[in-house]
Amino acid sequence: MVRDLSALADQGWQRLKVKIGKPDWREDAKQRWDLSTANRMLPVLAEAGMDWFEEPVHADDVPAHRRLQAAAPFDIAAGESLYTYHAFANFIAADALRVIQVDVTRVGGVTEWLQTAQHAAANGLRVVPHAGDMMQVHQHLAGTFLSESAPLLEFIPWTQDAFTHRSVIRNGYAIRPQNPGASTTIATQAREKWQISGLGATTAQQ
Template structure:
């Protein structure tokens, strides 16, 4: 039986190629912890996680001080067992963002190892449900962009073959959001999908007010209208509007998703493979959503979510936000508005180790 003999952690800080502002924050740096697990037969698994500017060093410390030492001498084949044991070993800090992000780095590395071991791409290893998934872009919809640029970017996306585009909302008055959405809808026509994202900015009353005016634009969804811990508010809003309500990027456990689904508090699930704690729990959330006949439209991480979406039958979209270009040599494949999962064994991400090692803000080995 194969055993893990050592692990390496790299922390690489990446600057987005475009300015990204939403209703509550600016995304100026992506901290990217990368984990490489090395086994006694020479095989390896590589995984990663991310933050949008804070907490990356805390994730690395949790990995190096507490989680990775537990893996030495353990078989990487027992993924479910490893996830459960690591989760309970951090019981005092779970459920929580830092713990989930750290678990994800390990879990994705283990799945990478498993898929490489069986010579399968991840999407086949994890289910193999779809060979292509529609893709929408968020890169031209940031809140700081003026209306003319929003329109220009949406038309560019449509001409490039994207099936939809997402815009940030949360301007100081509802009339500003309406003007922006109206201009883009008029430009792209009725068949091009539009999504809006408030990044948890609104109160219940304001979300209801805006949702009622959004209905005229036939939106694919209204994303994160309220703080993620306000499930009652999401229930009231979902009952109030015909616009589908999307949540998930700020939920960190399977139980939270179950509660939202049980109470009819959302109709789109946006589970994030890093924030939920890895591929193992991501798949459970996706199958849970399927049991409620709810679509999965994962948040961010397109290089990984293209494979996760292809693995399950109820994934409806992949979000296009380039993330790893400066430290990888592979690119997401998009044909006629559909993202296609990579066919290479493992995660399908070709890491540029020269760039990673050169630009690592922190590096540590555990054996």
């Protein structure tokens, strides 16, 4: 992991996200800690220069996120496990998050994504879309709302083989594609490689 992250930094990436999820707090966490454990880790993470702390407690726990955000010297992030505008609005109203990771494939599509992103931006929060299964569409949406900071996108390089129109990253910046559509067309070779037998396949007519 250190080798891969170092290589990305050498390519000009300015921010790197580490996926975690082990039960031992000395290694990492992902919705695995209680509030007390998460609070004890804040000074350690602050010393490491953490930009944000994502879902250290259960994703639905608004009070725990609120208390953690109030105590943290950096931003608390969540959103990939929230599925409606109203769920995000509850977190925002409670000042429980500073990074809103709304995913267009997990809320009610583009309209609800825009409503959530605009509501978050209006409250001075960062909107950083979760890199879900169809993260390609977020590169089109990230510039549609106003915020005080430049929009950020989560990007998973090894998912690019699935798409006909791959994302282009130069010096840590996404170059917005000019092809028509949402950039989510699945490549033929990817469908042949990963499609589950019997699901989504066409059958010959007798």
